[in-house]
Amino acid sequence: MLLRLAAEKATGALLRDHGTVYFVEGRIVHAESPSSPGVDVLLTAAGRLPREGWEDAVNQAGARGAVGRHLVDSGRLHDGELEICHLGAVYDAAFFALGPAGGPARFRPGAAHWFGTVRPVDTEAVERETVRRRELLDSVWPYxxxxxxxxxxxxxxxxxxxxxxxxxxxxxxxxxxxxxxxxxxxxxxxxxxxxxxxxxxxxxxxxTPYEAAPPTPPLVPAWVGEVATPDPDIALLRRLRDALEAAL
CATH class of the missing domain: 1.10.10 (Arc Repressor Mutant, subunit A)
Structure with a gap:
């Protein structure tokens, strides 16, 4: 679906259970997820931007979808600062929104985010980075x-x-x-x-907990124990032999 949206130069929002990815002409311009901090948290928790500065930008420019631009034009952030922070937030949220457990996907044409466009990213780059990050996590600790x-x-x-x-x-x-x-x-x-x-x-x-290993399937079918008797006949012995040979 990502490749199709890119090929069709779609504009709108891709919604999944763990987040939303926003497109403009087939390129990703924003992403958000309840599993990751937004741009506001990354800026304010680090002390780079006071909370009231963020709220003022949202109030002043949110309705016209230009919060990011307002932060720069008002002198609160430099272009480079905003771009680096926003790209980090986009890749972070996209990792969760595009994950294998993200649930069904649906696309809302024309939907836009109030933060506005900072630097569009190629869809292929986001997909590639999402896969790389998942593999990196598993290589460090596969639980x-x-x-x-x-x-x-x-x-x-x-x-x-x-x-x-x-x-x-x-x-x-x-x-x-x-x-x-x-x-x-x-x-x-x-x-x-x-x-x-x-x-x-x-x-x-x-x-931290380990995940339980999947149960090991029995080598011999359950019916073997159920039909065994003190006086097995030839047919039963043949069935037992066939079951053992199939399990080996």
Whole structure:
């Protein structure tokens, strides 16, 4: 569907259960997801923009879909700052919105986001980056249950180093906050927080659950035990032999 929207130079919004991706002439201009912090959180939590400055921009330019442009024109942000922050938010939200568990997709032609266009991104680039990020997470720690459960710190082993970035995350982990909660508290993209949590899990620095392995199918069909008798006949022995040969 992404490739078709790009080929048709579609303008509108692609809606899924875990987020929405906005298109202008087949290119992605914005994305948002309940699983990731928005541009406002990334700017305000980091202290780059006061909350009242963000609210003023929304009030002044939200109705005409030009919040991003207003932040620059009003002198609150430089062009480069806005572009870097917005691209980070787009890739972050798209990772969740376009994930395999995102549910059915539906397209709303003509829909636009009130933030406005900053720098359009090729659809293929977003799709490629989404796949790369998913593979990276699995290569670090192949247990996705850690992505949605509360993060509980564990004490490091004697002499085990913990970097500044990870120390800040562990300090914010109070045993009830999930990685998504921590991303909002710290003002960091959600994907990078997931990656940090998986690295901490691999290092044994957080308590996180393993996913149960799928049950192993029996090698012998259940009917073998049910039909066995103290005095088996020739037909039963042949059925047992066939079942064992089929299982090998």
């Amino acid at each position: 996705p249950a850690v992505d949605t459960t509360p993060v509980i710190p564990r004490p490091p082993a004697p002499g085990q180093p913990v970097g500044t970035r990870h120390r800040a995350l562990l300090a914010a982990a109070d045993g009830t906050r999930t990685p998504a909660d921590l991303a909002r508290v710290l003002g960091r993209p959600a994907f990078h927080t997931l990656l940090d949590v998986r690295r901490l899990a691999a290092a044994g620095l957080v308590e």
